Amino acid sequence: MPDGAFRTPPGGGRGPVTRAPGRPRGARTPGRAVRRPPRARPAGWPAPPRRPFRRVRPERQVTLSTTRCVTPVPTEERAAEYLDTLVRVDGQGPVRRPRFAEVRRALAASGVAEGHAVLICVADAHTRLTAFLAAHYLGLVPALLPPGWAEHRLRPVCDALGAAAVVCAGPGPSGVTVRRSGTPRLQPYEAGQAVLLTSGTSGPAGGCLHRVASLFVNARRHAAAIGLRPTDTVLVSLPLHYSFALVAQALAGVATGARLVLGGPPFTPAGYLDSLTRHDVTVSSLSPSLVRALLGEDRRPPRSLRVLTVGGDVLEATRVRELRRRHPEGELYLTYGLTEAGPRVSTLAVHREPESRYTSVGRPLPGVVTTVRDVAPDGSGELLVTTGTAMVRRVGHPGTARRDLVGPHTVATGDVFRRDPEGFLFFCGRLSDFVVAGGDRLSLRWVRELVGALPGVLHVRTELVRGPLGRGGLVRQRYRLHVVARDVTPRLRELVRRRLKEVLLRVEFPCDVVFSEQNAAEFAK
Incomplete structure (x- = not known):
């Protein structure tokens, strides 16, 4: 056998076994074999091959963790630790942030019954997220509102959703204050639910109830x-x-x-x-x-x-x-x-x-x-x-x-x-993205893309307006074009007009084009 070759030990690689007296070599004693301590490997002999470690593929790990091994909602203890240690607010220095336990204590002290909705309109993003999860773990039904809403805008939402309380910024370690909404008819929900407001399809006082x-x-x-x-x-x-x-x-x-x-x-x-x-x-x-x-x-x-x-x-x-x-x-x-x-x-x-x-x-x-x-x-x-x-x-x-x-x-x-x-x-x-112009359907999405691709344009939206009566007393479908740009200049106005003229027929032109400059404090999709 050449030097360095691996030699199989007696017993077929399973270690030495005992042999009953008088029995031929290779014949095993009935019953459990008694193993002796393994002999030391001679110097220069290579180690026996080891079975490679099988790693679980990352995608398999994701599938297991999201469907079998992990419950959908993290425990309250884990969520509290995460919010207190792994969340920060951009652009702010080392200021003291309310801890999860403090916000939870303030919500619990309000006395709002389980299964009732609370509207959260705190300006600080960290406190908003903390209040949302704290309300959930208390059995309340949270709903996040745009921060800074005035009272005349909060009242219709409270009445429409049947909310029991409003969570606003306040003094003290929790950073929030909870006040009763005074809504005459409270809407009963279930613990474990939340309301997500829709961004326009249902109006400002509508939302979707989710688990x-x-x-x-x-x-x-x-x-x-x-x-x-x-x-x-x-x-x-x-x-x-x-x-x-x-x-x-x-x-x-x-x-x-x-x-x-x-x-x-x-x-x-x-x-x-x-x-x-x-x-x-x-x-x-x-x-x-x-x-x-x-x-x-x-x-x-x-x-x-x-x-x-x-x-x-x-x-x-x-x-x-x-x-x-x-x-x-x-x-x-x-x-x-x-x-x-x-x-x-x-x-x-x-x-x-x-x-x-x-x-x-x-x-x-x-x-x-x-x-x-x-x-x-x-x-x-x-x-x-x-x-x-x-x-x-x-x-x-x-x-x-x-x-x-x-x-x-x-x-x-x-x-x-x-x-x-x-x-x-x-x-x-969208189903509402078509108007009939000159007997043919015009895609308003196509018009928005034409204008939105121009340099300097940030956002384009269309607005359906009631047009004059046409033949047979039918109302003509018209639309208004709203263009939001970084800077509204004469050159931009000319670019938009020229682009529309290149691709649209006369009957397909918008009845009006409204230009406005970007407001950094507002958000648009």
């Missing part, structure tokens, strides 16, 4: 889709009363243990980029209007930014290409969702797809089923979303919202999509 457990399930799905890790630092630049910021960022951070840096309005590109660098941010989310403002500056995101997600509205393909050009080493995700669905529905990993899919919102998340109904000849139709994270019901004033439950855990989105053979979803517009 907090389903919100955490949705947060974990989104975190898995973008690869959020416990070692990440997440910058929250959107207001927390928006479902995208609350669920996909704040609650995702609580669920995964990623560090949170709470920002918010006012948003400036320079301040945003400085915050990314100052806090070593690795994950950030922006709305399309904030992306347009960011691309207006001749600066690149820092290399520490690993993941950037864009959600809340449609981002033009030209802006997507520019984002990829400025930050080619980072991961870029386009997301689609709606408050009624809990909210995240689908995600597109732009950095893994060809440019032909830059206008897609990706495939549905695991656990989400999408169907298209009332399919038109071009393959488009209204998207239906079936998910266990769908809202329980709509609360407040429903108005004329198209987005509502049409079946068990199924939401009619009011959004028009088409789906390619690989299952990727492409947004075509």
Whole structure:
């Protein structure tokens, strides 16, 4: 045998065994073998091969942790420790922040019964998030409102939601004060629920009733889709009363243990980029209007930014290409969702797809089923979303919202999509995004994209207005175009007018174009 070769010990590699007297070599004694201590390996002999350690794949770990091993809602002790140690507010020095136990004690002292709603309108982002979770663990039903609302705006919301109390900023160690709303008819809810206000589909006094457990399930799905890790630092630049910021960022951070840096309005590109660098941010989310403002500056995101997600509205393909050009080493995700669905529905990993899919919102998340109904000849139709994270019901004033439950855990989105053979979803517009001009349907989404792609334009929206009577006494459909820009200059006005003239017929022109400059204190998708 050559030197260095491995020699099998007697017994076939299982160690030496005893042999009964008088029995031939190799014959085993019935019963349990008695093993002697292993002999020392001669010098120069290699060690026997060891079985390699099998590592669990990361995606398998995510699947197990989100569906089998971990309950959807973290324990109160874990949430309290997270809020007290891993959450900070951007732009503020080392000031004392209310601890979870102090905010919980103030809410408990208010005497609000379990299952009643409390409206939270505290300005400090850290205290808002702490009050939201503290109310949940007390069995109350929290609802986040925009901070700074005046009394005449709070009263209709209290009455519409049947809220029992309002949580505002106050003195003392808790930093909050709880006052009774005085609403004549309190709405009974259930412990473990929360109300998320909708951003326009149901009016200012409407919202969606959700289970907090389903919100955490949705947060974990989104975190898995973008690869959020416990070692990440997440910058929250959107207001927390928006479902995208609350669920996909704040609650995702609580669920995964990623560090949170709470920002918010006012948003400036320079301040945003400085915050990314100052806090070593690795994950950030922006709305399309904030992306347009960011691309207006001749600066690149820092290399520490690993993941950037864009959600809340449609981002033009030209802006997507520019984002990829400025930050080619980072991961870029386009997301689609709606408050009624809990909210995240689908995600597109732009950095893994060809440019032909830059206008897609990706495939549905695991656990989400999408169907298209009332399919038109071009393959488009209204998207239906079936998910266990769908809202329980709509609360407040429903108005004329198209987005509502049409079946068990199924939401009619009011959004028009088409789906390619690989299952990727492409947004075509909303059911209310079409007007009849000159006998043909005009897509208002198409008009918004034409103007939104112009340099200097941050946000474009359309407003339907009642036109004059046409033939047969029918009301003509007209629309007004609202353009928000960084600076409204004569050159910008001329660019918009020229662009509309190049692509629209005379009967398709808006009845009015309203220009306004960006207000840094306001947020727009």
